[in-house]
Amino acid sequence: MEILPILSTLRRHKTTAFLVILEIALTCAIVCNAVFIINQRIERIHMPSGVDEQHLLHIALANIGAGKDEKARGEEDLAALRQIPGVVSVASVSQVPFGNSSSNASIKIDPKQRIATTNATNYFGVNITQTLGTQLIAGRELTADDYMDMDDVLSAVARHDPKAIPKTVVITQALAQRMWPGQSAVGKELFMSDYGFTVVGVVKDLVRPSIWDDSIAGYSMVLPMRVSNGEYVVRVDDPKNRERVLKAAVAKLKEINPHRVVLKQHLLSNMREDFFRNDRAMAGLLVGVCIALLVVTALGIVGLGSFWVAQRRRQIGVRRALGATRTNILHYFQTENFLLATIGIAVGMVLAYGINLLLMVHYELPRLPGIYFPVGALSLWIIGQLAVLGPAMRAAAVPPVVATRSV
């Protein structure tokens, strides 16, 4: 192809050519990073929870006055909830996935360790894993023998009495991998402050109620403690029954004890949606900006292309008169655009890498995967070619007779 004449023409339009290259480079750099962030957010929105979201309800109530005999009240609530048609399983819990409020602890492999190994969240409640529908992959579930009353445990902690503190724990696979990489966690002992807990079971996933660092989002433990805080997880037989069961359950609970307020009543699937609302909004915004950027760049190429064509009408006419075909003219402009886009993309890649480095430092983003470079390049080449097509066709339509006319 006739690259040399194109280059010499571009050399005569250095400033304009430079601006086109700059625009393509900036667009390429921003779009590459934006698409990367969009993908990150989408991945986050679809983070596995490890629980059976489509079958779960969450209800939280609070006493208006001072609670009396919470334990008996809790048993009464659970019994009533179990009787509602469509309910498969119920648990009184301390926290739920995506619930935003969590109890967390530093955990160690060795009690003498000065710096904790990591930090994990604590789920409590009888029957909690069965109701949430977590998948046991090693060891056993917690049994009645493991369980102790939360209030007793808290008093024992306050008076440093290790005897009245549970001895067993179920942890997630992610946490097991972090604590004992490549080994089976079942039978190992982990420590919270000075108290040791033997891992009896490992579940596949169980996400934290609140996530401040995605890399530890799956670090959860289930401790054998009975709680009655008026917070319940209900599992239904069919997702279609969720709304009906939720309504019936809330009515039933209010009926048993009217002296309390319903703080929360959700489908767990809605809780997930709420939890990632900001991520979804951010991803949407980024998509919008990417489209706007590409459109502005495309229109800029169309505008400049039109100008160049108008400016070179006579040269085109002369070339046509000297025997160039319409296809030759069309290809000329297409090649010109391809050259500019290629330089722009090359510069853009370097810029994209630089921006990514900045984002890694300031926003704790991971490194931009290599796949984004060819994809970004390809899309900008395509957009450039599409944008230049109109002006190039107009150029090809210039009749040779233009060469003989003065102005």
Added chain:
Amino acid sequence: MFGYYLDLALRSLRRNKMLTALMVLAIALGIGASMTTLTVLHVLSGDPLPGTSTTLFYPQVDPRDMDGYEEGKRPPEQVSWPDGQNLLQAKRADRQALMTGGSVAVQPAQANIDPFFSDARYTTSDFFPMFKVPFLYGRPWSAQEDEAKARVVVITRTLNEKLFAGKNSVGQTLRIKDAALQVIGVLDDWRPTPRFYDLNTGSNYGTTEDVFVPLSTSRDAHFAHDGSTDCWGSGGGDDEHAETAPCVWLQYWVQLDSPAKVAAYREYLVHYSQEQKALGRFQRPPNVDLPNLMEWMDINKVVPGDVRLQTWLALGFLLVCLVNTVGLMLAKFLRRAGELGVRRALGASKREVFMQLLVESGVIGLAGGSFGLLLAFVGLWLVRKQPSSYAALAHMSVGMLMFTFLLAVGTTLLAGLLPAWRACQITPALQLKSQ
């Protein structure tokens, strides 16, 4: 002359409507996006208490044991009950307040309003004068009432509207978790942005709590504590043992009116830590800090990362739009080389041609800016539809409005400089010859 240039500019812009529209649109999009995000950033990174914030400080001490000790690590973000009480009783600052968040069941006297839960702030008396909290009715409680665990409560205007139809409710009784509290004050509208005094509640840009109760009363009446509790050693962190457990769960603020007092207070914190270490309560070497309000906001990265990222993105977008406009204007001006050559040959100086072209780019900037401003209003409206807690705060101020306009016209003029300068370099004779 300016009128003539304006006329020339408008004529030239009208000659190629599509291109003009394209340039105006590009500028408008860039300006609109940047202004939307800059306004949000401006609102979120603002000073919650202008004029006062420089005298407010957040003392930090480190009561933790040696587990997890690393030199240079910041002290905990809150204080424990004993440290809070010690610092409070020492009264070394001009004003001081110890506080924490909670949630209380409000039982209205009226039968037609169901009981409901309301966020509450348990604090000591200096909270109100120190943070310049405006009162609509009544008064804050006194230090004596703190001491006496008085059953008193201050409520916000919003809650007063809900419970007492906005009437002066001072002297009325509010039932909270079976305790009867006397309303002694009603706050006027007060929404410090961000809600600086407690950054542990998850919504730093939300409204304030509706119920304010003396800290001593809240403990005495067993009101539930909400917010983060960080424990070490064998800490349990439940409400009942909160006073003695090795946990931090309270915020402590002081007012220090002069730099000398700030230095003295810092000194005092070190002495306090040494003394506590000598007593065996503290184990770590003194690790104290005394950031002022805005420094504390920075340390906690209060402005959401996403908002900052969006601002950078919008500015990048504006840059692309400007490069685009520079390119188009350059092409346009150079295309008129013939016309400009004639003007130069007829006696117009380089300066005059330059001015003429700048006026033309200024017109584009003005049009783009106006349109961009409209887009910014649409953008802010969209932001207000977002789920985040700061959504409702996204409003354009007069200052931002002026800034938008200056930014639009300024950047376009800047964008016009290069094309205008290039177009001035044309040699008139050459252009005339080629005609």
